[in-house]
Amino acid sequence: MRPDIPTLLHNIFGFPAFRGVQEQVVGRIMAGQPTLAIMPTGAGKSLCYQLPAVALDGCCVVVSPLIALMHDQLRAAQAVGIRAASLTSVDADWRETQDRLRNGDLDLLYVAPERASGEGFRNLLRATKIALFAIDEAHCVSEWGHDFRPDYRLLRPLLDEFPDVPRLALTATADHHTRDDILVQLGIPRDGLIIAGFDRPNIRYAVHPRDGLPRQLSDLIAGQTGPGIVYAPTRAATEKLAEILGKTGRPTRAYHAGLDPRIRAANQAAFIASEDMVMVATIAFGMGIDKPDVRFVAHAALPKSIEGYYQESGRAGRDGEPAEAHLFWGADDFARARQRIGELDPLRQQGERARITALGGLVETGTCRRAILLRHFGENPPPGCGNCDNCLNPPPSVDVTQTARKFLSA
Numbered sequence: 107m108r109p110d111i112p113t114l115l116h117n118i119f120g121f122p123a124f125r126g127v128q129e130q131v132v133g134r135i136m137a138g139q140p141t142l143a144i145m146p147t148g149a150g151k152s153l154c155y156q157l158p159a160v161a162l163d164g165c166c167v168v169v170s171p172l173i174a175l176m177h178d179q180l181r182a183a184q185a186v187g188i189r190a191a192s193l194t195s196v197d198a199d200w201r202e203t204q205d206r207l208r209n210g211d212l213d214l215l216y217v218a219p220e221r222a223s224g225e226g227f228r229n230l231l232r233a234t235k236i237a238l239f240a241i242d243e244a245h246c247v248s249e250w251g252h253d254f255r256p257d258y259r260l261l262r263p264l265l266d267e268f269p270d271v272p273r274l275a276l277t278a279t280a281d282h283h284t285r286d287d288i289l290v291q292l293g294i295p296r297d298g299l300i301i302a303g304f305d306r307p308n309i310r311y312a313v314h315p316r317d318g319l320p321r322q323l324s325d326l327i328a329g330q331t332g333p334g335i336v337y338a339p340t341r342a343a344t345e346k347l348a349e350i351l352g353k354t355g356r357p358t359r360a361y362h363a364g365l366d367p368r369i370r371a372a373n374q375a376a377f378i379a380s381e382d383m384v385m386v387a388t389i390a391f392g393m394g395i396d397k398p399d400v401r402f403v404a405h406a407a408l409p410k411s412i413e414g415y416y417q418e419s420g421r422a423g424r425d426g427e428p429a430e431a432h433l434f435w436g437a438d439d440f441a442r443a444r445q446r447i448g449e450l451d452p453l454r455q456q457g458e459r460a461r462i463t464a465l466g467g468l469v470e471t472g473t474c475r476r477a478i479l480l481r482h483f484g485e486n487p488p489p490g491c492g493n494c495d496n497c498l499n500p501p502p503s504v505d506v507t508q509t510a511r512k513f514l515s516a
């Protein structure tokens with residue numbers, strides 16, 4: 107059996123979590139749904155096909171417009187152990203690559219569009235198990251785009267010859283003429299359009315020092331009507347908290363990887379169907395769970411990284427309606443993190459320390475939480491969002507840094 111998606115994400119790519127819409131895009135591909143993903147440069151488009159390429163049976167065929175770009179990506183993929191090759195005019199090992207393709211020995215094959223549309227290549231694909239077509243820089247298919255490539259127009263007949271193979275188009279170009287044209291040219295339905303950007307304006311972020319967590323969570327739940335997820339740090343904590351929170355009268359269940367698979371499946375199904383259930387879970391809960399009306403996500407302790415926090419809290423409010431993200435933390439979370447880091451391979455310690463420092467910045471700030479999250483992902487947000495705890499109720503301690511600075515320079 108192949109490892110599950112979060113395990114692959116971590117073990118092969120070394121990432122603690124998905125970023126932005128990656129989770130959604132990968133989920134669609136794993137479910138065989140045609141998709142156009144519009145994601146800003148640097149958002150991590152490659153992962154959206156490389157991860158399914160590894161997870162799915164068969165080879166993922168990637169169409170990419172520039173040989174140099176292709177070879178960069180090829181090297182990066184090979185470096186993490188993905189079985190990848192390319193067929194371009196400068197590759198000498200065509201015969202070997204063709205054999206590997208037929209033998210099911212490749213996860214990823216990069217080709218140029220003019221190659222992809224040729225009859226010889228099509229014959230080769232007929233003898234190959236194909237998992238996915240990925241069309242990178244998909245704006246090249248549109249005359250509206252800034253980089254029209256007539257060869258991209260020849261891809262459609264190829265895609266249509268394999269109607270059961272999902273297709274994923276990717277681009278950073280977001281203007282709506284180009285976008286609509288890509289959908290039409292590549293035969294992707296309108297509901298397959300996914301547009302990124304890291305901001306989730308409907309989520310209200312709040313951070314609280316832990317101070318009697320069961321009561322804090324019970325109060326939180328009492329003030330909420332819709333379904334919610336409480337992330338707890340350990341399996342034991344999920345069960346204990348579920349029991350306590352169940353006393354609020356809200357339907358409450360636990361979820362973690364140690365539960366009997368039947369109970370886990372039943373709890374998940376009950377949550378998806380429910381309009382008011384609280385799920386107390388480890389982070390094993392979430393990936394592939396498409397429940398748009400989750401109204402709140404609470405973290406009972408510090409998550410492992412800002413990426414993880416963003417991804418987990420991002421499960422709230424996918425329907426665009428108001429939703430809340432609450433993070434409860436204590437100094438002991440940082441002590442535990444320090445201890446965990448101390449036990450790691452020294453090579454990994456620096457990165458992990460940086461993750462914890464970044465989280466420290468998020469929980470201790472007196473300024474806009476959203477701005478901190480967005481800056482972490484390379485966006486340049488306005489100074490205040492008006493929809494986080496600090497923007498709504500500026501803390502009196504907001505001058506702490508200034509006071510400290512005065513003190514230090516005195």
Ligand code: ADP
Binds near residue numbers: 149151153413
């Ligand atoms: P794009 O094609 O959208 O411009 P890339 O696929 O080249 O972006 O990825 C940009 C960078 O983001 C790469 O360095 C990649 O390793 C990194 N990256 C991708 N996904 C993640 C993730 N989930 N967490 C952390 N870094 C990521």
Ligand code: MG
Binds near residue numbers: 151152
């Ligand atoms: Mg790219």
